Amino acid sequence: DTECYCYPGFTFIDENTKSLGCSQNFTIDECVARKDLVIHYNITTLDNIDWAGDPYSVKQNLEKEDCKKSCQEDCSCGGVLYSNRKCCSMYMLPLKYGKRHGNITTTAFIKLILGSTISHPPETSQILISEGNQSLILTMGLSLGSVASLCFVIAIGSFLLYKHRVQNYEKLLENKSSGLTEQFTLRSFTFDELDEATNGFQDELGKGSFGTVYKGILRDGKSKTIAIKRLAKVNEGETDQIRTEMTVIGRTNHRNLVRLLGFCVEGSRKLLVYEYLGNGSLAYFLFNMNKRPVWKERARIALDVAKGILYLHEECEGCIIHCNLKPHNILLDDSLTAKISDFGLAKLLRTNQTCSTPRTKGTAWYSAPEWQSSGLVSVKVDVYSFGVILLEIICCRSNIEVQVCSAD
Known part of the structure; x- marks a missing residue:
């Protein structure tokens, strides 16, 4: 006859009616227990046993002890079946009816709950700070103090820098008629900065009808060489020429145009700062x-x-007419790349537009006849000038010699 038994840790619900099944003799939901509740349990081994039901997890290639440990560490596990094929099948409670027979090679591990205890955290008064902890606290305190001091210094420095830049900006706003602050994001230099960069405007590079160009070196840590154009005979209200150059060059970006770096406007002193080109003008390159x-x-x-x-005529947002193209206004960098400069007479036109201007004409022997006679400005003005320059490049001589005797 077949005898019925309960799994270890279980008892019959009714001793007289064993078909009702078994129940745990100690009940606790291990997975949702309080964090301060410590559960004590043991693992019981049953050989030559198998039971019905589907496992919730199957792990392959585990040794017997590893299978037992897997159930021990999983709060959902009530028991596992381990086969000789190193297959570990994990089951939740309640476990199904099982049977034992000598021909069955499966081993079962059943988790037995022995009881529980409540763990009490130590009283605050019982916590002792070791010497190592004291050193750690001291180190952290010093570090936080150093960081706070550094932040304070940075804040003071930032405030002073902000105040200095506000002062420079206010100086720029003093000349309200210039209208420069709304149009450009170029660097604003002070006159003292440029005076220091040029060592009192000593190294003169060239002179034109609108001013003199000086060589300088910025003292900002990079020692960058610059060219500074100091405009002559400019009073408080006469800002059209500097505004023209900044309007034109400030909206351009091309490798064959001299790059404008910044400006200075302080009362009657108005200066433009350009990149420095070491090989001078095309005129010197061709003629001297x-x-x-x-x-x-x-x-x-x-x-x-x-x-x-x-680029000036067709690729800019608006058509830009230079109006004063000549070899003296074409500069060469260290690699002999030609760059157009001196936009003091430039005009901004719409595409295919022609305008009349009463302003000073460019150099006579490079200017288009229609501009000299009628003052009409179009792209033909620059095309004519380029034609003259092209002939000079081919022949390596100026189109007019101003220092020859009358017989020549």
């Missing part, structure tokens, strides 16, 4: 050098000038 430049260099320079003019 003992050795005639090779054709390859001259062809590349002519192409650079043409690209710059094309």
Whole structure:
């Protein structure tokens, strides 16, 4: 006859009616128990046993002890079946009816709950601070103090820098008629900065009808060489020329145009700051050098000038007419890349627009006849000037010699 038994840790619900099944003799929901509740349990082994039901987890290639440990560490596990194929099948409670037979090779591990205890945290008064903890607290305190001091110094420095820049901005706003602050984001220099950069405006690079150009070095840690154009004969209300150059160059960006870096407007003192180009003007390169430049260099320079003019006429937001193109206003960098400069007479036009201007004309022998006679300005003005420059590049001589005798 078959005898019925309960699994270890379980008892019959009714001893007289064993078919009703078994129940745990100690009840606790291990997975939702209080955090201060410590559960004590043991694992009982039953050999040659198998039971019905589906496992909630199956783990392969586990040794017997690892299978037992898996159930021990899983609060949902009530028992596991371990086969010789190293297969560990984990079951939740309640466990189904099982049977034992000598031919069954499966081993069962059943979790037995022995009881529980409540753990009490130590009283605050019983917590002792060791010497190591004291050192840690001291170190953290010093570190936090250092960080706070550093933040204070940075805050003071930022405030002083902000105050200095506000003062510079207020100086710029004093000249309200210039209208520069609304149009540009170029760097605003003080006159003292540029005076220091040029060592009192001593190193003169060239002079034109609108002012003198000086060489300088910025003392901002980078020692960057710059060219500073100091406008002459500019009173408080005469700001059209500086506004023209900044309006034109400030909205352009091309490798064949001289780059404007910043400006200075302090009362009657008005200056423009450009990038410095070490090889001087095209006029010096063509006319004042003992050795005639090779054709390859001259062809590349002519192409650079043409690209710059094309950008001004067709690729900018509005058509820009330079109105004063000549070799003296074309500069060369260290790699002999030609860049157009001096936009003091430039005009901003819409596409295909022609305008009349009463303003001072450009250099006579480079200016288009219609501009000299009628004052009409169009892209033809620059095209004519470029044609004259192109002839000079080809011949390596000026189109007019102003210092020859009358017989010549």
